[in-house]
Amino acid sequence: MKVTETKLAGCYILEPEIFEDERGYLTEVFNARRFKQAIGKDIDFVQDNQSFSQYGVVRALHFQLGDHAQAKLIRVLHGIIWDVAVDLRGDSPTYKQYIGVKLSYENKKQLFIPRGFAHGFVVLSATAEVCYKCDNYYHKEAEGGIAYNDPDFDIDWKLPADSLILSEKDKALPNFDTAKS
Numbered sequence: 001m002k003v004t005e006t007k008l009a010g011c012y013i014l015e016p017e018i019f020e021d022e023r024g025y026l027t028e029v030f031n032a033r034r035f036k037q038a039i040g041k042d043i044d045f046v047q048d049n050q051s052f053s054q055y056g057v058v059r060a061l062h063f064q065l066g067d068h069a070q071a072k073l074i075r076v077l078h079g080i081i082w083d084v085a086v087d088l089r090g091d092s093p094t095y096k097q098y099i100g101v102k103l104s105y106e107n108k109k110q111l112f113i114p115r116g117f118a119h120g121f122v123v124l125s126a127t128a129e130v131c132y133k134c135d136n137y138y139h140k141e142a143e144g145g146i147a148y149n150d151p152d153f154d155i156d157w158k159l160p161a162d163s164l165i166l167s168e169k170d171k172a173l174p175n176f177d178t179a180k181s
């Protein structure tokens with residue numbers, strides 16, 4: 001598996017080996033032993049999520065508060081997304097910095113995001129199915145979020161603003177300087 005560190009401490013791009021033959025391909029999308037070797041930590045994932053979205057959908061920027069914070073391992077089953085992780089760890093040298101990574105069925109890249117980050121993505125293909133592992137359970141009461149277009153971060157979502165589709169909940173998210181922390 002190819003492991004690439006990102007500029008955000010603890011955030012990695014993983015590329016598992018793909019075994020292709022005349023029938024198609026096989027890949028181990030998750031192997032706990034290899035994952036631990038890759039990031040140097042034992043992460044106990046407890047929940048797998050999968051969401052389907054059409055072109056232009058933005059699901060962002062989300063996190064869970066406090067003890068309910070989630071580390072995530074994100075991959076794309078089909079389609080293409082621009083996946084964004086924002087470092088909200090107050091003690092981090094990359095606090096309030098973010099990265100964007102293209103994850104797709106074609107590139108089979110995965111993004112690992114530690115606890116303490118906000119996460120979101122925009123769909124760049126006609127549709128996309130996104131799968132992600134979480135190391136903590138969903139806890140509705142602990143949901144937090146930041147406006148996808150918070151000028152403090154000025155995130156490039158790759159599409160014209162009038163192409164973007166957000167939930168009413170996400171449209172109402174506050175900017176970071178007023179969000180729950």
Ligand SMILES: Cc1cn([C@H]2C[C@H](O)[C@@H](COP(=O)(O)OP(=O)(O)O[C@H]3O[C@H](C)C(=O)[C@H](O)[C@H]3O)O2)c(=O)[nH]c1=O
Binds near residue numbers: 119
């Ligand atoms: C996240 C989640 C949601 N739900 C229920 C709650 C709602 O009734 C429904 C849709 O939830 P929501 O609109 O919050 O889904 P997204 O906007 O895709 O939220 C996710 O978007 C970004 C990309 C994330 O990284 C988070 O996992 C999560 O915040 O699924 C559950 O039952 N379990 C869950 O783990």
